[in-house]
Amino acid sequence: MNGIDSYISYLSKDKDTIFMEYGMYNPKLYKEPLRNNRFKQMTIDGIEAIFETSSNNYGGFASIYIPKIDSTDGFYMFNKNGNIQEVLNIYKTIKLNHSQRKSPLKINLQEFSDIKSPPGIVLYENNCLSCHSEYRYEIGPSLDPKFIQSKGKFWLKNYLYSKKKTLEYNIECSQIQKKDSVTANELLKYLFQPL
Ligand code: HEC
Structure with missing residues (x-):
């Protein structure tokens, strides 16, 4: 199906449907x-992906989200309500980047983290992208990965922990508390991956 700014398709079996969305935005x-x-x-054939499932072991939702499948497009695939393991087994067959990989991905539910310690990219999108974009000035300046890396880890760490000036309309860039160093470290790890 043609969406407004993305391609959408789906696969149905029994009572569950897997939806796929691929597009610029x-x-x-x-x-x-x-x-x-x-x-x-985890990375799949060198591309970063995030799996998310319901915390219920019996049935529910399982998704794979690939923020940048190429330089401009993202991909999101999810079901609504089905057998989580069966859906993950389908996702294990994903190959990217003209991959020649023969074996399925290793996706082990025991290695998933919960909402208290989500991975860096989830924290980044959840805490930072409401005001920033990587591509253009929004409420705050663009967080271009090259710019961030040129500033360095030490600088950004101090920046994250510091109390910012309050600007017009009461907007201020987030401050992370020292006690939330797990969050800060996950963010830094994510932002300072090799480009
Ligand atoms: C409520 C909106 C808002 C949120 C949320 C926010 N920022 Fe900001 N950020 C701003 C604004 C506005 C500025 C520019 C003004 C300033 O310096 O305070 C800014 C500035 C920055 C700068 C400085 C850029 C420079 O040129 O010096 C960095 C780096 C930054 N933000 C990173 C982050 C990160 C990382 C997060 C997530 C943890 C985040 N921001 C969350 C609004 C926000």
Whole structure:
């Protein structure tokens, strides 16, 4: 199906449907408050992906989100309510980047983290992309990965922990508390991956 700015398709079996969305505008951004789900960040054929499933082991939702499948497009695939393991088994067959990989992905539900310690990219999108974009000035300046890396980890760490000036309309860039160093470290790890 042709969406407005993305391609949408779906696969149905029994009572469950897997939807796929692919397009220019990131189809899934963690801008809303996070749901009480399980998360796992991993790279597939060199491309970063996040798996998210319901915390229920019996049935529910399982998704794969690839923020940048190429330089401009994102991909999001999710079901609504089905057998989580069966849906993940389908996702295990995903190959990207003209991959010649023979074996399925290793996706182990035991290695998923919960809402208390989601992976860096989820924290980044959830905490930062409501005001910033990587591409242009929004409420705050663009967080171009090259710019961030040129500033350095030490600088950004101090920046994250510092109390910012309050600007017009009471907007201020987020401050992360020292006690939330797990969050700060996950963000730094994410922002300072090799480009
Ligand atoms: C409520 C809106 C808002 C949120 C949320 C927010 N920022 Fe900001 N950010 C701003 C604004 C506005 C500025 C520019 C004004 C200033 O310096 O305070 C800014 C400035 C920055 C700068 C400085 C850029 C420069 O040129 O010096 C960095 C780096 C930054 N933000 C990173 C982040 C990160 C990382 C997060 C997530 C943890 C985040 N921001 C969340 C609004 C926000």
